[in-house]
Amino acid sequence: MLSFDFVPDSARNGCISIGNFDGVHRGHRIMLDSLVVLARQVRTHTVAVTFHPHPVAVLRPDFAPPILTDIPERIRLLKQAGMDHVVVLPVTSELMAMSARQFFDSFVVNQLQARGMTEGVNFRFGRNRLAGTSELQQMCDAADIRLQLTDIVTTESFEISSSRIRKLLVHGQIAEACTLLGHPYTISGVVSAGAGRGTGIGFPTANLERIPTLVPSAGVYAGLTTINGTNYVVAVHIGPNPTFADGRHKVECHIDQFTGSLYGTELSVQLIAEVRTLQSFASPAELVAQIEVDVQSCRRIVSPYL
The missing domain is CATH 2.40.30.30 (Riboflavin kinase-like)
Structure with missing residues (x-):
């Protein structure tokens, strides 16, 4: 079983959000704002869990998207967004092979000992991204973890996403990309x-x-x-x-x-x-x-x- 013993004690017993958070854009910020509110209600700290490298870089290296933020910049932006702790999860083939249940039990419950969790409604996890928010809700209920879901953030009918921001940058549309990033x-x-x-x-x-x-x-x-x-x-x-x-x-x-x-x-x-x-x-x-x-x-x- 994959070990997650690199997680510091200070990051345990908090309210967490898991995602790539590449760019830490406006959509991410709304979800992180919601996480901060949840943590205040639970009276604990906030923890953002991000991945390095991008999971696609491990699964299909030839199709890996260029990143918007390296890890130091991502951590800076996440802390600027109110995160008390940032955990960088090393992406390996072993991690990507874990089922949703294995990942949830070993990482979210046993290592992070999460008390609350905030994710977007399109959140998926586990091997081949087979599990979604309905499965996550069931797991959180059984583990007595408070889960709240945030809607997809759109602007002018477009979803604010890292992939859309990449397309804007590729076409030199910096000002519009910065509008979606929020910075x-x-x-x-x-x-x-x-x-x-x-x-x-x-x-x-x-x-x-x-x-x-x-x-x-x-x-x-x-x-x-x-x-x-x-x-x-x-x-x-x-x-x-x-x-x-x-x-x-x-x-x-x-x-x-x-x-x-x-x-x-x-x-x-x-x-x-x-x-x-x-x-x-x-x-x-x-x-x-x-x-x-x-x-x-x-x-x-x-x-x-x-």
Whole structure:
């Protein structure tokens, strides 16, 4: 039997919610708000249980969706949503083979010793996702665990879901994706040395590599970053650089009014809205003129977030 003895004692005897929580979007937040209310009624703490990696990455690796949040960012957002504890459940083939009853008894009852539980009405669990909320209700009743279910959250007739947000990001629709998320979309990576062209034209960039999450489609975006406690406006260029015949797909961040060196450090940028699509310019001078316009646009877009 799979062991769950990694669960800390502090996470036991609480009210729990189990899910991928990728993106921690508005639909998740409504369910988590409901969990906070339940925990107050039961007079205990809240526990969010998330998975790593995504279950599809274990079951069908070729079909695994790109993630919206890595684990550190997901934990940060879950705690921001009022979770007292976050348990990261390692996804293995052994875990995915467990029946709903086995998972419920060994993890929810024996390890977490849950006193309450909140899930969405479309929650499914166990091997092949065979069990739904009716089975969950029966199990919770038998274990004296209070269960409450939340409705699917929609906007303009569309369900707010991680998959829909991914589609928006793939098409560069950052502002709409952020509306569904309820917060800016964050990308993080390690700053590497670039070709130095940005510095040469007066707009140095931090080039991000090893980004673990979904990178939006090619374009220029307005973003925000925090360095040593100070917020900065960021103009983010994603994709190739046609003006210099550079076809490599890169993420280049011009951090407005920042003068230090970030090479080798990790940088997180909150993307807020799209500015424009990519285009080729006849000369570096034309490119510089457009970048100046882009930076002004980014300042205007980001100013409410500073």
